[in-house]
Amino acid sequence: xxxxxxxxxxxxxxxxxxxxxxxxxxxxxxxxxxxxxxxxxxxxxxxxxxxxxxxxxxxxxxxxxxxxxxxxxxxxxxxxxxxxxxxxxxxxxxxxxxxxxxxxxxxxxxxxxxxxxxxxxxxxxxxxxxxxxxxxxxxxxxxxxxxxxxxxxxxxxxxxxxxxxxxxxxxxxxxxxxxxxxxxxxxxxxxxxxxxxxxxxxxxxxxxxxxxxxxxxxxxxxxxxxxxxxxxxxxxxxxxxxxxxxxxxxxxxxxxxxxxxxxxxxxxxxxxxxxxxxxxxxxxxx
Numbered sequence: 001x002x003x004x005x006x007x008x009x010x011x012x013x014x015x016x017x018x019x020x021x022x023x024x025x026x027x028x029x030x031x032x033x034x035x036x037x038x039x040x041x042x043x044x045x046x047x048x049x050x051x052x053x054x055x056x057x058x059x060x061x062x063x064x065x066x067x068x069x070x071x072x073x074x075x076x077x078x079x080x081x082x083x084x085x086x087x088x089x090x091x092x093x094x095x096x097x098x099x100x101x102x103x104x105x106x107x108x109x110x111x112x113x114x115x116x117x118x119x120x121x122x123x124x125x126x127x128x129x130x131x132x133x134x135x136x137x138x139x140x141x142x143x144x145x146x147x148x149x150x151x152x153x154x155x156x157x158x159x160x161x162x163x164x165x166x167x168x169x170x171x172x173x174x175x176x177x178x179x180x181x182x183x184x185x186x187x188x189x190x191x192x193x194x195x196x197x198x199x200x201x202x203x204x205x206x207x208x209x210x211x212x213x214x215x216x217x218x219x220x221x222x223x224x225x226x227x228x229x230x231x232x233x234x235x236x237x238x239x240x241x242x243x244x245x246x247x248x249x250x251x252x253x254x255x256x257x258x259x260x261x262x263x264x265x266x267x268x269x270x271x272x273x274x275x276x277x278x279x280x281x282x283x284x285x286x
Contacts, residue, residue, distance in 0.1 A: 006077035007022070007070075012058035013051035013078065017043025017212035020111065021077065021108060022088035022272060024050050027117075028192040029180045030150060031057030034092060038257050039089040041265045045273060046088070050110045051078065052056035053098070055188040064189035068199050073131030088272050088286050089210075090114040092257065093223065094192060100237070103212075112272050113208065115237060116215040116264065117254045119223040121200040123231025126133060127286060128192040130155055133139065137189055143181040148173050151180075157253030205240030212244035213271040217252030 001224040003010040026034040031052030091099025096118025140146040216234040227233040238246040256264045
């Protein structure tokens with residue numbers, strides 16, 4: 001087990017593979033475990049740094065208010081401690097907010113940047129989803145069926161969930177309950193919900209200089225491609241970062257790394273080694 005002390009907390013991390021370094025930033029319901037399906041493939045091409053951000057997994061959980069800015073600054077300090085001056089950054093869901101803040105504040109440290117399931121600003125519906133997550137967690141408990149079912153319906157597409165139910169393999173319910181119970185506390189989870197609802201990075205997109213891939217499922221209801229008028233979805237991220245690529249997974253929900261892992265992972269790897277997302281898709285289809 002490896003830990004590094006940064007900004008007064010111990011952060012847990014794992015390093016595997018060889019090649020250019022890539023850091024993967026987890027979401028609101030898990031730490032580094034959110035990349036369990038992708039890391040074995042990524043480490044064939046890269047030195048992969050998976051870690052638990054402050055408050056999650058095996059990292060310290062100090063009593064404080066948790067914010068995206070604190071998580072982004074922790075990432076910079078962790079890279080300093082590990083002697084990594086520059087790397088690829090991959091942020092999913094809540095990790096997308098952290099990745100955006102990091103890339104905007106420390107542009108000289110990012111080689112290539114990947115978002116999956118990310119928005120620049122939540123609209124009213126997404127903010128309401130996060131409010132309901134909090135209320136369910138506070139009312140029924142962090143590891144309750146009620147919260148886990150809500151999270152599943154927001155994380156995956158209708159088609160994916162129906163296939164799992166009809167095949168009798170809705171094992172993700174137990175996985176979701178176990179994952180969130182091990183990786184967060186009620187207070188930290190609620191802070192994460194508030195942080196996602198309140199963060200707005202639209203004004204920072206133009207500060208990002210790294211080549212960027214925006215990977216997104218067309219059926220993502222939690223962090224949609226196109227938000228309501230009070231929000232800014234994944235398309236806004238793409239349009240706001242000069243030269244970025246937008247790669248859509250048709251019919252896929254929020255959890256692209258689970259629903260369409262082979263296509264999603266292949267696209268991420270191809271982009272990080274310097275190909276374009278469209279070219280990598282054409283190669284896989286031929």
